[in-house]
Amino acid sequence: MRVLLIEDDRGLGSAVRDQIADDGHSVDWVTRLADARDHMAAAPYELVLLDLMLPDGRGLDFLKALRAAGDVTPVIVLTAMDQISDRIAGLNAGADDYLVKPFDLHELGARLSAVSRRYHGNPNPLVSVGDLQVDLAAKAVRRAGRPVALTAREWALFEGLVQRPGTILSKGQLEERLYAFDREVDSNTIEVHVSRLRKKLGPTAIETVRGLGYRLGVP
Amino acid sequence: MTAPRSLQARLAAALSIGLALVWLAASAAAYAVMRHEMGEVFDSAIQETAQRILPLAVMEIIDREPTDLQRVAPVRPHHELLTYVVRDEAGTIVLASHDADPAIFPASVPAGFSTTATHRIYAEAALKGSLTILLAEPIAVRRAAVNHAAEALALPIALLVPLSFAGVWLAVRAGMRPIRRLCAAIETRGAGDMTPLAAGPMPSEIEPIAAAVNHLLDRLRRTLEAERSFTANSAHELRTPIASALAQTQRLLAETRDSRTAERARTIEATLKTLARLAEKLMQLARAEGGRLLAEAPYDAGPIVRLVCADVARAPDAAGRLALALPDGAVSTRMDPDALSILVRNLVENALKHGDARETVSVRLDPDGRLAVVNGGAVVPADVLARLSRPFERGATGADGTGLGLAIVDAVARGAGTTLALRSPAPGRPDGFAAEVKLPA
Numbered sequence: 147m148r149v150l151l152i153e154d155d156r157g158l159g160s161a162v163r164d165q166i167a168d169d170g171h172s173v174d175w176v177t178r179l180a181d182a183r184d185h186m187a188a189a190p191y192e193l194v195l196l197d198l199m200l201p202d203g204r205g206l207d208f209l210k211a212l213r214a215a216g217d218v219t220p221v222i223v224l225t226a227m228d229q230i231s232d233r234i235a236g237l238n239a240g241a242d243d244y245l246v247k248p249f250d251l252h253e254l255g256a257r258l259s260a261v262s263r264r265y266h267g268n269p270n271p272l273v274s275v276g277d278l279q280v281d282l283a284a285k286a287v288r289r290a291g292r293p294v295a296l297t298a299r300e301w302a303l304f305e306g307l308v309q310r311p312g313t314i315l316s317k318g319q320l321e322e323r324l325y326a327f328d329r330e331v332d333s334n335t336i337e338v339h340v341s342r343l344r345k346k347l348g349p350t351a352i353e354t355v356r357g358l359g360y361r362l363g364v365p
Numbered sequence: 366m367t368a369p370r371s372l373q374a375r376l377a378a379a380l381s382i383g384l385a386l387v388w389l390a391a392s393a394a395a396y397a398v399m400r401h402e403m404g405e406v407f408d409s410a411i412q413e414t415a416q417r418i419l420p421l422a423v424m425e426i427i428d429r430e431p432t433d434l435q436r437v438a439p440v441r442p443h444h445e446l447l448t449y450v451v452r453d454e455a456g457t458i459v460l461a462s463h464d465a466d467p468a469i470f471p472a473s474v475p476a477g478f479s480t481t482a483t484h485r486i487y488a489e490a491a492l493k494g495s496l497t498i499l500l501a502e503p504i505a506v507r508r509a510a511v512n513h514a515a516e517a518l519a520l521p522i523a524l525l526v527p528l529s530f531a532g533v534w535l536a537v538r539a540g541m542r543p544i545r546r547l548c549a550a551i552e553t554r555g556a557g558d559m560t561p562l563a564a565g566p567m568p569s570e571i572e573p574i575a576a577a578v579n580h581l582l583d584r585l586r587r588t589l590e591a592e593r594s595f596t597a598n599s600a601h602e603l604r605t606p607i608a609s610a611l612a613q614t615q616r617l618l619a620e621t622r623d624s625r626t627a628e629r630a631r632t633i634e635a636t637l638k639t640l641a642r643l644a645e646k647l648m649q650l651a652r653a654e655g656g657r658l659l660a661e662a663p664y665d666a667g668p669i670v671r672l673v674c675a676d677v678a679r680a681p682d683a684a685g686r687l688a689l690a691l692p693d694g695a696v697s698t699r700m701d702p703d704a705l706s707i708l709v710r711n712l713v714e715n716a717l718k719h720g721d722a723r724e725t726v727s728v729r730l731d732p733d734g735r736l737a738v739v740n741g742g743a744v745v746p747a748d749v750l751a752r753l754s755r756p757f758e759r760g761a762t763g764a765d766g767t768g769l770g771l772a773i774v775d776a777v778a779r780g781a782g783t784t785l786a787l788r789s790p791a792p793g794r795p796d797g798f799a800a801e802v803k804l805p806a
Contacts, residue, residue: 157609230706
C-alpha cells in the first residue's frame with residue numbers, strides 16, 4: 147500500500163522509510179506539514195505515519211484538520227510524548243493507533259498491517275479464498291495446504307486484492323502499489339505480474355474485469 | 366510556670382488579669398473615697414449636734430447652781446452612740462448626757478476635731494472659753510458603717526468579675542475564629558493541591574498571612590510545573606535520538622549479510638532497548654517524585670486502566686496473559702491520569718515479567734477504587750518483599766528489568782496520598798504475588 151511518512155528526524159525517518167519499503171509498501175517521506183499537505187492533495191494514500199512535533203506545527207492539528215475535512219485515511223501517530231493524556235488526545239483527534247518512540251521497526255510493521263486490515267473491515271489476518279489460505283500478518287500464502295513463495299512485488303499486488311475480496315482494483319491502483327519498487331512502472335508491468343501470480347496460485351485466482359481492472363477470482 | 370502556647374489562652378489570661386487589676390484598683394479607690402466622704406458626713410453631724418446642744422447647755426448651767434454634775438435624763442431609755450459632756454474652765458464636768466462615760470474624754474483637747482484610740486471627739490467652747498462641750502462618737506460605729514457600705518460594693522463586683530472573665534474568653538475565641546478557619550483551609554488541602562486559598566473577607570492582621578501562603582503556593586506551583594515540563598521535555602529530547610539509533614541499528618541488521626556485523630548490530634540493538642527502558646523508567650520516577658500527582662477534578666479511572674492494559678497486552682510476551690476485571694459503574698479518582706497510567710503500566714509489566722509465565726495476570730479494579738494486580742509464581746520471602754519497592758532492588762528473579770518498576774509505583778502512590786501494599790502469597794491462594802493500591806477518591 148502507499149504510505150505517507152511525516153517525520154522530521156533524519157535518522158528515524160530514513161530507517162522507517164526503508165523498513166516499510168522492505169515490507170512491500172510504497173513510501174513517501176516528508177519532514178514538514180506543508181509538504182505533507184501537498185502530498186495528500188496529489189496522491190491517494192492508504193495510510194499516514196505522523197510525528198506529533200514537527201518544525202512547522204503540531205501533528206495533532208494536522209490530524210484534526212484532516213478529520214474535519216472528512217478524510218478517513220488511517221493515521222498512526224509516532225511520538226515521543228508517552229503520557230496517557232497525550233495518547234488520549236491523539237486518539238480523540240482521530241488517530242487509529244499510537245506508537246511511542248523508541249519503537250521496534252517490526253512492531254511498526256505489524257501495527258501498520260493491523261490498522262490497514264481494520265480499515266478494510268477485516269481485522270482477522272487469516273483470509274481464505276477458494277483453495278488459498280492467506281496470512282496477511284505473516285505475508286504467507288498456502289495453496290491447498292502447500293506454501294507458495296511470492297516475490298515482494300507479487301505480494302504487494304496480491305495483498306491489495308486479498309484485503310478487499312470482491313472489489314475491483316484498477317490498473318492504476320495496482321501500479322500505485324508497485325511504486326515502492328519501481329519509480330517508473332512500465333505499461334505492461336501489471337500484466338506480467340498478474341500472469342506470474344496466476345501461474346503460482348492457479349489460473350482462476352485473479353479475474354480480469356475488462357476495461358475496469360482486476361479482482362480476486364472466485365474459483 | 367511557662368506562658369501558655371495558645372495565643373487565645375495568652376490573650377484571654379492577659380485581658381482577665383488586667384481587667385481584675387482594674388476592678389481591684391477601682392474598688393480600692395471607691396472604698397477610700399467612700400470612707401473619706403462618710404467621715405465628713407459623720408463629723409458634720411457631730412459638729413451640728415454640738416452647736417445645737419451648746420446654747421441649750423449654757424442656758425441651763427447659768428440658770429442653776431453650778432456646783433454639782435447634772436445628767437440629762439433620757440427621754441426614753443436608749444443606748445447612746447453620741448455622748449457629750451460640758452466642762453467648765455477648771456475642767457469639771459458640769460453637764461453630761463445620760464450614757465456619757467467621763468473616762469473616754471481626754472483631759473485636754475484642742476478645739477474642733479480630734480481622735481482618741483476609741484472615739485472621735487469634737488470640742489466647742491462658749492462664753493469665752495468658760496464652758497466647753499465635748500462630743501464623742503465611737504470609731505467602731507463609723508468602721509461598721511464603712512464596712513457595710515464596702516460589703517454592698519463588693520457583692521456585685523464578686524459577681525461581675527467572673528462574668529467579665531467569661532466574656533473575655535468568648536470575645537477572644539470569637540476574635541480568633543478567622544485564624545482557625547485559615548489553619549483549617551491550609552490543613553485540609555491535599556498534598557498536591559496548589560490552588561490559592563479562597564479569598565473571603567478576612568481581618569487585616571490575617572490577610573497578609575493568607576496572601577503570603579497564596580504567594581508561596583503560587584511559587585511552588587510554578588516550580589513544580591517547570592520541573593514537570595522539564596521532565597516531559599527531557600523525555601521527548603531523549604526518546605527521539607534513541608528511537609533513531611534503534612531504528613538505524615535494526616535497518617543495519619536487516620541489510621547486512623555479514624554475520625559478524627549482524628552480531629554486533631544485535632548487541633547494539635539490545636543495549637539500546639535497555640537504555641530506552643531505563644531512560645523511560647528514570648523519567649517516570651522523576652515525574653512520580655516531583656510532579657503534581659492529583660488531578661484538578663475527579664474522573665473515571667476505568668478507561669485509563671483499560672487503555673493501559675490493552676497497550677501492555679500488545680507486547681508479544683503478554684499475549685493472552687492479561688485478565689482485566691472492571692466494575693460496571695465509574696470509579697471516581699483524583700489521581701492524575703498520567704500518574705495512574707504510569708502506576709498501572711508498571712504494576713502490570715512487573716507482574717507479567719516476574720510472574721509465572723504459565724499463569725494469567727489478573728488486574729482488578731473495585732468500585733471503591735481498590736486496584737489489585739495479582740500474578741502466580743513462587744512465594745516471595747517477607748524480607749525481600751519489604752525491599753522490593755526501593756529503587757534498583759530486585760527479587761530473586763532471572764527476568765531482566767530495571768528494578769525501578771515498584772519504586773515508581775510506590776513513589777506515585779505516596780505522592781498521591783495513598784500506599785502500595787505488596788503481599789505474597791497473594792490473598793486467597795497458597796502462592797503468587799499481589800500488589801494493591803487504593804486510588805485516592
